[in-house]
Amino acid sequence: MSDTVTLTINGRAVQAPKGMGLVEAAALAGIEIPVFCHHRKLKPVGVCRMCLVEVEGQRKPVPACTTQVADGMVVRTESDLIRHLRQGVLEFLLLNHPLDCPVCDKGGECPLQDNTFKYGPATSRLSVPKMKKRKAVDLGNFIVLDEERCILCRRCTRFDAEVACEGTLVVGQRAHEALITTADGETYDSYFSGNVIELCPVGALTSKAYRFKGRPWDLSRVPSVCTACPVGCNIELDFRFGELARVLSRENPEVDNGWLCDRGRFNYRYVHSADRVTQPLLRRGDTFVPVSWTEALMEIASRLRSVVRDHGPEAVGFIGGGRLTNEEAYTFQKLAREAVGTPHIDHRVAGQKVTSWAGYPGRLDDIDGADVVVLVDVLPAEQMPVADLRIRRAAQRGAALLALGPAAPGYRVPHTFIPVMPAGLARFLEEAASLVAEGEGQGRTGELSTTGAPAGPGPAGVDGQEALVRALRSARRVVAIWGGTDAAVGRALERLLNACRRTGDDRRLSVLIPGEQANSRGAEAMGVRPDRLPGHRPVEAGAAGLDTAGMLQAAAQGRLHALYLVGANLQETYPDGRLVREALSRVPFLVVQDLFLTETARQADVVLPAAPFAAKSGTYVNLEGRVQEVQEAQAAGENSRTDGDIFRALAEALGRRLDRSSHEIRWEVQHLLEELTVDGFVTGAALPGEAGAGAPAPAAGTARGDGNRADGRRLELVAVSRLYGGGGTARFDPAFSAVRPRAEAIFHPDDAAELGIAAGDPVELSSGPEAVTLPARISPQVVKGTVQVPRGAEGPAVNMLLTGGWHAPVTVRRRVLEEVG
């Protein structure tokens, strides 16, 4: 009882939880208090005064947004005085407001319009001209600011400071000259910038992509789920006369908390890209000819049949699946295993080894309650952006945030970066595990002090390890986030967590792994793995197929005679460009199913045009194991088909029906997911090497000799994920391709000095016979001894230097100018 208070609002008794603000308490009773600056996800600031109410006993009206409920409080929200004050506030807000509603994107869904309609004066007493300000200020990648429309509510700047924890967007100047801006020379290029468009209560912040494109009442709105990364934020797709006009957030507190990242929000124009493949293509010599679906499927069926006849079903391999729905992924593996009869199928297209982990299941909201967050060889902002907001908030409220790996995460929140070279990561964790275990008997040590700056370059010393061990010893709730690229690191991490788990202790330890594609976990659960059947069931001993690396090698050696790629641009995504090149050029028959004619698709014998995500119905599994459903929002279009439909049609062409009715697959998948569900979430798989992990796929080492050049220096190449990198979706989106990262080689200042490299110099990175020349950049954020390159960047393919993992030793040489010409 003591947790609720009773107050009176407009003569009605209202019960509200203690600590609640008046605006929310009134809403509980169905009473609206108009607001502008107030937003329930931001701290109240009380700057706009729209919410003034009378509270008995107070001399003057008070802002409801900054006033908390109290027992016995008597509040009036509809008195003559309050009505008068609201009119005054609105008159002031509209004083210099341009009222260009007819051409304002916000018109029709604008709180300023709505509040004026309900509470405002319809006229202005201003008899002199309005103040003029700038109408279209370019704030950054995706946003244009209309300074005249801004009412200075500060929702945008508070979001940037409190939620994104970046503090780039600020209020400059003061009084009537105040405006939203950034520091001189900076632009508002946060990964989360788009959220301020939705937060802005007027049309001051507008989306470059959607600006002047539609009126809100012309839009048809379809709920959906973002498929650009494994977080699976809930979105709303707004179509205008059949065209996808914008993407908005559809709040799900447990997943996205109402936020989206800019990749999810702004990378949608590819759906309507003129570069989409719109008809099946058949190779004739050096060119493609468009053919009908029937012809394409017949061709594939007959080629596959002859491969199977001549070389057996095991001469066929299937790669991809992480972009499919669960239903499609399930159909995909049925196509491989039942219609063709091969065990070679793998969803992993970017070198990830582990996609999920049953041992320490993690949930996104575990981060909210964590007192230690450990990042192991992962960059959450790049790989699971909206989840990174939870991490930043945790660090902001005092949780210890430690990042281990070869690349610094670059947070503005307090954190400790412990540079560890990829090759030493497993050992580092093993040693930490021993230290934690040894320290069990001892009392808990004190608070860990963290800093906003990286712990300095160079290999992790004892300091880094001590910081980690100290934090873990005193922690109650630990969340580890791991990139999943190296199984040995996973086993070491397991040892560390085991050491933390003490009997009789109520510690909660959880692990989150961002999959390399949006539905990696779903594909895994549906059995798109060479070693596991649907439902994580291990295949019989000795019956495991080849994984992606194995298939590529087999193809390169002439042992695989047909390869079928689905949503997999291996040339770009796989960390061994040479192997991919050899495999694709050697394999006699290559089918690529994709939206675009990517460099991989261009090598195909048959290209099948797939429909984009909006045309699909089905379910996805996000990185925490949450199943989310989507409905078809848009017809596939004349000539593309959804991946699921393509699989079914191809199976039929092969003389095999994969389902007896249209519901059968859906039902089977639902059943499978239910079987896997524990506490409402799909469980993960066992770690490789654990019992139940299934027979290990044949080892696929690709170590190549690296002819060390005499005139160069050896550095560890570290290819890091970039949110805007990779993917046909970014490259073929006119609104998004401009923000794709450019290929560059980033050096620590000391290494640069030693190599005599200045910013902008062309440098050559080489490994064996392969060499790539990139412009140099210098940044103290890079760990000494490494050279960092972005993945999926525009420019030369750096994966030519890699051999299956995202790091490898390379020889670095500064190129002299004559050589470059």
Place this chain on the structure above:
Amino acid sequence: MAAIGAAAADGRDRRPWWVRREADIERLIARYPKPKSALMGLLWMAQEERGYVADEDVAFIAERLGLSRGYVESTCSFYSLYHRQPVGRYVIVVCGNIVCGLCGGADLIRHLEERLGVRVGETTKDGLFTLLVTNECVAACDGAPALQINEEYFHKVNPQRADRILQALRDGADLAELSETIGLTAPGAVWEAGESA
């Protein structure tokens, strides 16, 4: 780049102010429970050192106090007495608020623009004067129209008095003394409409 740790041949220490004045900076930060609170003081120090707050000062202060550059910029631009551009030796800040406005502030601004040959926001070619107008009250309403030159106040400034002040400064008068002698009027004193130089 100026060599760090070395004084130049002319005996002047050319290291950045934040290197030279590290001890002052540390002392300032130590005065507050949170480093952030030293922001105003550091901005002032920067301005003291070079007459205005340069981009590199904003960057240094942000880094040193663990703030974003935007935050520093925002605070700096809020206060009209921090300058983000180089200014003249004497910065004349005329009050643009209502009381001064009613007492002839607009005329005073026009007059100064004419006499100095610059527009508001600009600096005279000789680098002596920068003319600014602040929208905030300079808290000298009893002396309206008022202006501030660097840290000194001048009350009831009519065009003739303005001319006298400019001339005196051009002639090398001491600013503080000038403010004492002709700048301030006793409360309640009535300024004579016909007063002249």
